[in-house]
Amino acid sequence: MADLLGSAGEMSELALAQDILDHYASLDDAGKLDFLGHLAHDMNIDPEAVRSALEAYEQAPSKRSYRAFMQAAEPPRQELIRRLNRVPGATGALVGMRADLLRLSGDDPELAALDLDFRHLFASWFNRGFLVLRPISWESPAHILEKITAYEAVHAIQSWDDLRRRLRPRDRRCFAFFHPAMPDEPLIFVEVALTKGIPGSVQALLTENRTTLAPETCDTAVFYSISNCQAGLASVSFGNSLIKQVAADLSAELPGLTRFVTLSPIPLLTTWAKAEGIAMPDDPEARRALAAHYLLHAKERGNAPFDPVARFHLGNGALVHAVHADADASPNGQAQSGGVMVNYLYDLAQVAAHHEDFQTKQKITASSEVTSLAKAGAQAVTAER
Incomplete structure (x- = not known):
């Protein structure tokens, strides 16, 4: 050397x-x-x-x-x-x-x-200026599709049929960042569902028996899975740029899209509840309230949100829009959060302001519904303790 x-x-x-x-x-x-x-x-x-x-x-x-x-x-x-x-x-x-x-x-x-x-x-x-955004479709090369299947980290792709359901319909999209020095290796990718209204269940998005929508009739783009692909690029952030670029591109292509949201897991909810001595409620509404309290008030060192997915999206300028019980029936979803999921809303006109508030004041912006739900969750936590 x-x-x-x-x-x-x-x-x-x-x-x-x-x-x-x-x-x-x-x-x-x-x-x-x-x-x-x-x-x-x-x-x-x-x-x-x-x-x-x-x-x-x-x-x-x-x-x-x-x-x-x-x-x-x-x-x-x-x-x-x-x-x-x-x-x-x-x-x-x-x-x-x-x-x-x-x-x-x-x-x-x-x-x-x-x-x-x-x-x-x-x-x-791996500066954003070097990254190339490429759409991934059912017609993409097989070796790229194999890697998308292998790297999917949120909702496992079970088969080629499962992958086809996510890529082939007109109301489904996938985008990935690549680097010119690694042209056959996706760095991060996002799967997108075009919908009417904001969904509250990942099963509804991934089911085999659904009606494909005409993209021009959709009003919402749902980022339902974001997967980092390279372990060696941990802590080198691409997700912020990816979501904003995809939102901008979809807005230009489909002017009827008025909402950009995620349908995100809450991966550490049960871990946090167990550490706090809190039992996960059987009642769906109680689970929603507990999750809302967790998302808005559970913190780690430095006053940052305890939940890593929350840190990511709030740091990007999103707000906590809605919390859904029984949203993920998979074994992983049940183990992580009792099936609860959350929508983070990217209001493109307010993203910069929300990002600034979060970075400088650790302010978590949430809808009035989630704020009220969190108060009920806080009361239940206090009563249990």
Whole structure:
């Protein structure tokens, strides 16, 4: 690896980089952990060099002293990763390397610091300006459809017939972000149902026995499944841009669409209730009220919503619009939330304001119905305690 950093010739550099990537791919988990440990421990910054360079810059600010500080403050492993990425096809391999790092790192603080270097580089390489939005249809290449099936993380796709029901009808859409360096690997995708009115059950959207609607007669676009595809791109956010781009494109195509909502799971509701010593109610209305209270008032450190899906959509500028009991009959839906689901509404005229309120004031915007429901849930929680 030191040879790669010291290489001056392009051809020798590419050959060395390819050798390193090939060697890494051949390693078992123990070998990969040793490799990553070398990057973390032996290719880190030199704190004394950083202090000296900063002191020199403070005493005599100049282009030269600032460059010296920048070079000292950047660990050599960042430049190594950049040079590895010059090999054709290396971007996907490096995303896989970070997935290994996340899987194997445990609580090693130096490996955690190495992960920050990967995240820093990936934030630039996977900038929205480089991403390509592509529609996924039943006519898309089979290898892409196979990956959509495999990566679906919200509502499992059970068969080719199930996939066809989600992609082929005129009132169903799917869109994915791709990167030019990984053209056959979706990064994130969203499945969309065009409906009349806002649905309160995922079964109604996915059932075999439904009538296909003419898209021009629909008034609502429902984002009912959003799946991140690459474990190595965790914490590199695409979802915000994806939803807004899809909403803008659908608005341009179908002017009759007046509402953009999700039908989202509440993945940690039962986990939170159990930790709080609260029993999940048998009564559907009581479950709705408990879920509303949870979405608006259950917090983690830093006063952020406890629920990860809520953090995502509220951070994007959506509001909590409606809560539905018996909305997901699947075993996963029952285990996560007793079957309760939620609509987050993207009011395109208010998204920026809601995003600002959430980011600066931790304000959760909700409909009056959900706010009232949450009050009933709070009373029930207080009574149970």
